[in-house]
Amino acid sequence: MKPILQNLVEMTGQRDHLRLEVSVLSTLQKLSNIVEVRALELFTIDGVMHLRPRTWKGPQDWVSTDMEPSKDPQQQPLENLPELAACVRGHESHVIASPRRGYHVLWLPVWMHDKVSTCLEISQKRPFSVHRLEVITGIFNVYQNYQSLLDYSERDALTDLYNRKTFDEQFSRQSYSSASDNTPHKAEQWLAVIDIDHFKQVNDRFGHLYGDEVLILVANVLRSSFRSNDRIFRFGGEEFVVLLRSISLEETRNALNRFREAVQVYPFPQVGQVTVSIGFVNATHGAPVEILGQADQALYYAKEHGRNQVCFYDDLIASGDLVVQIAHDDVEFF
Ligand SMILES: Nc1nc2c(ncn2[C@@H]2O[C@H](COP(=O)(O)OP(=O)(O)OP(=O)(O)O)[C@@H](O)[C@H]2O)c(=O)[nH]1
Numbered sequence: 383m384k385p386i387l388q389n390l391v392e393m394t395g396q397r398d399h400l401r402l403e404v405s406v407l408s409t410l411q412k413l414s415n416i417v418e419v420r421a422l423e424l425f426t427i428d429g430v431m432h433l434r435p436r437t438w439k440g441p442q443d444w445v446s447t448d449m450e451p452s453k454d455p456q457q458q459p460l461e462n463l464p465e466l467a468a469c470v471r472g473h474e475s476h477v478i479a480s481p482r483r484g485y486h487v488l489w490l491p492v493w494m495h496d497k498v499s500t501c502l503e504i505s506q507k508r509p510f511s512v513h514r515l516e517v518i519t520g521i522f523n524v525y526q527n528y529q530s531l532l533d534y535s536e537r538d539a540l541t542d543l544y545n546r547k548t549f550d551e552q553f554s555r556q557s558y559s560s561a562s563d564n565t566p567h568k569a570e571q572w573l574a575v576i577d578i579d580h581f582k583q584v585n586d587r588f589g590h591l592y593g594d595e596v597l598i599l600v601a602n603v604l605r606s607s608f609r610s611n612d613r614i615f616r617f618g619g620e621e622f623v624v625l626l627r628s629i630s631l632e633e634t635r636n637a638l639n640r641f642r643e644a645v646q647v648y649p650f651p652q653v654g655q656v657t658v659s660i661g662f663v664n665a666t667h668g669a670p671v672e673i674l675g676q677a678d679q680a681l682y683y684a685k686e687h688g689r690n691q692v693c694f695y696d697d698l699i700a701s702g703d704l705v706v707q708i709a710h711d712d713v714e715f716f
Pocket residue numbers: 540577578579580581582583585589590591592593594597618619620685689
């Protein structure tokens with residue numbers, strides 16, 4: 383039992399979802415007679431639930447893919463695994479599949495707020511005994527509780543979007559790893575800063591409660607406008623940041639304009655019409671402080687030139703409407 387306890391201590395010391403996932407997988411892998419442990423990712427394509435392996439044990443170490451799920455050649459419809467599909471439909475805690483190719487497989491969906499996006503898969507040669515199931519579900523429950531605590535600390539209480547702290551951690555880490563990545567054709571990434579227009583007037587005319595409701599509804603429009611692997615953050619006040627991945631400049635511009643128009647036509651109760659201004663920039667290379675500063679410059683330009691529009695930093699530099707600002711080393715944003 384001692385090694386398991388040590389592993390649980392290690393697991394609950396993690397401050398990052400991926401490390402926590404690897405930690406629970408390696409804890410489970412250390413149980414006797416386990417053949418394989420993997421984390422599966424569940425996601426939807428055109429409303430149909432699919433899954434793909436996300437983290438598994440490679441020949442030497444744990445491997446995790448960050449490929450866009452819908453482009454992963456290993457993805458398949460959830461219905462290909464009918465027992466798991468029924469378990470997810472029934473909101474059940476686990477299911478044991480009928481033996482296949484000599485293995486017994488246990489699936490444990492990770493439920494968060496009635497939704498599931500991850501499922502642990504454990505394969506072994508022997509049938510799962512009652513004692514084995516108790517040990518596994520014990521470890522799994524510690525993992526699931528800790529996972530939801532971690533998730534809670536990463537989110538903004540009003541909108542449930544990721545908070546500024548999470549942006550700082552994720553974006554600086556990602557930029558650090560991309561600075562050391564010299565791949566010539568790596569996936570493009572874009573950063574957009576979104577700000578509600580004349581939001582002070584909403585608060586002044588209708589009160590803070592209606593102001594808060596506008597923030598919640600804009601957050602809902604954001605969630606329904608972008609894809610599941612785009613990341614949306616509430617930056618503070620009435621400002622939001624979206625990180626979009628693996629799409630072209632025109633697709634990014636179109637996605638942002640679609641979102642802007644969706645807000646414009648949304649009937650906000652009592653308040654009526656609300657609009658947003660957006661500045662965006664290519665965030666594939668460069669220091670976080672510079673990228674954020676450029677998107678802010680483009681947003682400021684959108685605000686100063688009529689609001690309710692999307693401005694791309696490079697366009698404004700090319701047209702001479704903005705000039706490149708030199709970042710000073712003594713300015714620290716992170
Ligand atoms: N209701 C509510 N208001 C907030 C929250 N956080 C910030 N605000 C308000 O957001 C308003 C932001 O106003 P400004 O920065 O002047 O900008 P604006 O009125 O949106 O004007 P422009 O950005 O220039 O279009 C202020 O009145 C803040 O009090 C919040 O969590 N809830």
